[in-house]
Amino acid sequence: MDKQPKVKNNNKKRKRALMRTTILAILIAAIGYTVYNSATAKDVTVLEVGDKAPDFSLVDLEGNSHKLSDYKGQGVFLNFWGTWCKPCAKEMPAMDRQYQAFSDEGVQVLAVNIAQSDFEVQSFADQYGLSFPIVIDKTKSVMTAYNIRPLPTTILVNSEGEIQRVITGEMTEQDIEGFMEEIKPD
Missing domain, CATH: 1.20.5 (Single alpha-helices involved in coiled-coils or other helix-helix interfaces)
Structure with missing residues (x-):
């Protein structure tokens, strides 16, 4: 025992x-x-308010090329996102409504998807009825250039091509409206 x-x-x-x-x-x-x-x-430069926004060229879902420098003279609401990101999905309809309200006033939205398939991104855009340009950063080179973490992150680029503000996390429709007003050209 x-x-x-x-x-x-x-x-x-x-x-x-x-x-x-x-x-x-x-x-x-x-x-x-x-x-x-x-x-x-790698040594990654952290972008700050007042820095020149790095130029890039990406293709949208219709095959059109979008180069950031082509938007000089306009405010750019540069939003980095993914289809799997719940806060991204929540703010997209509000971004679209504000894009429709501000696009005639010189504020453009450019939504940069991070390396997902065309099919996933197109399905998402169709589901939410999005009308602003959506480009896909297939190699994550733009994400790296802007040192993006976490998603969603929005970079406000003023009409001079400078970073005016960096917003991380989900935005309300009121936030989006205020930010678009902030980058509206004079």
Whole structure:
């Protein structure tokens, strides 16, 4: 009878040792990953208010090319988003309504989808009845140039091509209206 409690204790000790070893291995892997990422990360310039907005050229769902510099003289509401992003989906209808209200006043919306398929993006645009230009950053080069994290992120570009404001997270329709008013050319 003495042997059975000893066996149970040994099994508990083995399970505890295995659990501790597993946790230690996960911690070491996480630290290693962090160190590796820090050592190999490219130098990314963080854009600030007043900086010239990096120029880019992307193609929309109809095959038209959109170059940021072509919008000089207008305000650009540059929105980075994904179809899977719930806050993105929530703000898109409001963005479209405000685009329709402000497009004749020199404010343009350019929605930059991050590397999803044409089919996914077109289905999303159709579902929400979006009328503003939607381009797809297939290589994530524009996302990298603008150092975008998280989604949604909106960059307000004034009529001089300078970054006027960076907004991260979901916006209300009132927010969007105010931001469009802010970048409306004089």
